Amino acid sequence: MDLNTVAELLRPRGRQEIGLPRAGDAFLGGGTWLFSEPQRDLRRLIDLGALRWPALEAGPHGLTIAATCTVAELYAFEAPPSWRAAPLIGKCCRAFLASFKVWNTATVGGNLCLSLPAGPMISLCAALDGICVIWTVEGGERRMPAAEFARGPQDPALAPGEVLRAIEIPVEALTRRFAFRRASLTPLGRSGVLLIGTRAPDDDFGLTITAATRRPVPLRFDEVPTRDALQHAVTSIPLSLYYDDVHGLPDWRRHMSLLFAEEIRAELAEDAP
Template identity: 45%
Template sequence: MDLHTVVEVVSPARPGQWRRGDAWLGGGTALFGEPQPGVTRLLDLAASGWTPITVRDEGLEIAATCTVADVTRFAGAPEFTAFHGLATACCRAFLASFKIWNVATVGGNLCAALPAGPMIALTAALDGECLILGPADPTDGPADPADGPAGEIPADPGDGDGGPVERRVRVVDFVTGDGSTVLRDGEMLRSVTLPRASLTGLTAYRQGSLFTHGRSAALLAGRLTQAGGFVLTVTASTVRPYQLRFPELPDERHLLDELAAAIPDDAWTDDVHGLPAWRAHLTRTFAAEIRQELAA
């Protein structure tokens, strides 16, 4: 839809340009999906020219502007079996046409923070870490970094010459609820880094919807770690991602007990795509199936 309050588009945009009334623009598929009465200017990140996916010593760096189509097309680093296994499945969980796939960005998916965000599932399951850039002038945006949420990795205060202030937050902590994130005014998501240690090994995945091509009601990913541990990431059925970590593959009873203890009753998503009780049931069923698949 037309955003009729928007009077200017800055393209390409850079960190530090944000002022009140601005919105960062990724692919625009969520932003243009509903009225944005408070937005008067768009800061176009998609035109920034950032390399979508870079293989680094520490792992895979995914730019915020990397599209869902870029993720599906990425065939590099075949040794990153966990990435390739989950990436295909998560992209398919994206209920959208090829037109949306070609413009919707990984960063936009995380920042829109919908429970059924498949790029949230992918990057949370692989222990992704978000690089957040904020304005250098604290009166312009971020408050004292010490006010940051639990799970935040300490901020880099910047270089003192007006450059952006960096902080890092794990993806699993980045999304705080349905449509909410840890981003403060003026901050933008620059990239997500998936550490090398999480990119190899076995994964299993389950997704369920009310109907065949429906939005995810539950999307779970399990991963065996190099040390023989087990990581289970729950998304879509809950309003924000939940992650359970075990030093070894637990038996089913232990897994289900820990799941019940970790997810409070009011954290189950309640919308037209599924009732909370059914989502909780799907989550338990999928968790047990993932455990069984990885045990085999």
């Protein structure tokens, strides 16, 4: 779709060229959502692709994912064998249910910044204890958990002029065991419920509820919880926090979350092979 209100395109080659925010600014990553519907308030696009950030950087620290990394680039990543949670990357990429055209254009950062409940990159980064690296307007940077970055539909934790630079996934999270569950009302429909569980070698257990809720809901336990303890934690989530749209009613999303939570608990409670 043509954005006929945009009068200026900025392609900064360095951070200093971004400058101060103006009314009507929008940062451009892949643009798959930005160009999908009218954006009548936009006046200037700032193309982050011109900054040429490395898409992926892997090392002893873990994995750093640039905000401009495309879904296709992330899906093609070959992780070290010791990263037991690495197959979760492919599962979350496939949860897009999108064409290769979208995969080669849509960005990880764009998915987080749109902050829709069904965003699978939000699910991935929140479940693996990702840390969002954010450029501030003043020239510094701040960090926050990915689970707190997406506050609700189209409500990322960004002040005007701030830029999501990268997401850092710690190696500790990447070496965990994991279990993945996803449900949709139709075979090729948007995720209505997406739960990811992880278990560390010291038995630390995490369950992250996404798609079903307006924002990620992480639950952590020092060890694999009992069935009753986990069910209590899930039922304690207010019904008002569950998302309500054509892809699923809150009651159904809560029911499926309880069902998947127990399946994940049972799977991860088994002794590691």
